[in-house]
Amino acid sequence: MKHGKKVVDAKSRVDKKKLYDLIDAVRLMREVKYANFDETVEVGVKVVHKSLQNVRGAVTLPYGTGKDVKVLVICKGDKQKEAREAGADFVGADDVIEKIKGGWLDFQAVVATPDMMKEVGKLGPMLGRKGLMPKPKAGTVTDDIKGIVKELKGGRIEYKADKTGVIHVGVGKMSFDEQKIEENIKAFFNQVVRDKPSDAKGNYIKSVHICSTMGPGIKINHKGI
Numbered sequence: 001m002k003h004g005k006k007v008v009d010a011k012s013r014v015d016k017k018k019l020y021d022l023i024d025a026v027r028l029m030r031e032v033k034y035a036n037f038d039e040t041v042e043v044g045v046k047v048v049h050k051s052l053q054n055v056r057g058a059v060t061l062p063y064g065t066g067k068d069v070k071v072l073v074i075c076k077g078d079k080q081k082e083a084r085e086a087g088a089d090f091v092g093a094d095d096v097i098e099k100i101k102g103g104w105l106d107f108q109a110v111v112a113t114p115d116m117m118k119e120v121g122k123l124g125p126m127l128g129r130k131g132l133m134p135k136p137k138a139g140t141v142t143d144d145i146k147g148i149v150k151e152l153k154g155g156r157i158e159y160k161a162d163k164t165g166v167i168h169v170g171v172g173k174m175s176f177d178e179q180k181i182e183e184n185i186k187a188f189f190n191q192v193v194r195d196k197p198s199d200a201k202g203n204y205i206k207s208v209h210i211c212s213t214m215g216p217g218i219k220i221n222h223k224g225i
Contacts, residue, residue: 006034011216019221025210026181032215033174039213040066040170041181045192045222046206047165050199055167056160058138059191063180064155066173067108071152072096074112074120074134079145083111086149094119100126107132109152111140131158155184159192165206167192174212185210189225 010032020028033039049055072090073083074097083091090096090107093116100123110127112120112134120127120134127133134140138158142148148156159169171184189208196204208222 007214010034014216014218016219019219021224022182022185022220023178025218025220026178026185029210029212029215029218030174030178033212035212035214038066039174039215041172041174041176041184042211042213043169043171043185043188044209044211044217045167045189046208047161047167047192047204048200048202048206049161049165049197049204051197052161052163052165054197055165055195056158057191057195058156058158059188060151061155061157061171061184062187063172063176063184065157065170066176067170069109069152070107071109071111071149072107073145073149074110074116075145076113076116079113079143082145083149086146087153088145088149097123105130105132109140110134111142111145111148111152113143113145114141117141157188159188186225189222 013032014028029041047055070089071087073088074093075083075091076093080091088111097119105126110132117134124133139148139151157169159167161167169188171188172181176184193205205222208220208225209217210220211217
């Protein structure tokens, strides 16, 4: 595949053999930007563990993701009022469950109260493949509607390792200033370290890299984060 001049130039300015300090990596990522839209800042963390399905967690980024997250809350009674007051975009019970069965998926996060999970569980084929199924461990099955909606609207993201051991997430936008990008990256990375499975041994974090949506990957000296 033949790459354009801007792509080739951007790649040529990144030393693939070098481990950059975080501040230098963020600065370089911005310097080699060539896309004409507000790209997402992406982070990839390679981990080593025998059971990669156990490598997962959630973190609230201090400066958010830069995206407007539409939150659906499935609940009944007074909890519906609480959800609306907390800023949920969509609120309902059996009515929204039927709507989802019909193919409606115009949201990026789903919260459900425990008493609704019997019915919500039937949405597995629709929500599961989109990674939207509420889960107790992720805090999205809860009676604390106000707290979780605030987190989701404020920059809370869930992460998990893929089958190759890479955790890949978006942690902001290129329009953020450098300090906000750095703080979001630190918050995410440190959460991954805190969530390290108890049976993980040796060198758990193998590598970390950052890039913009269209930009080249830049390896980071993660021991300095």
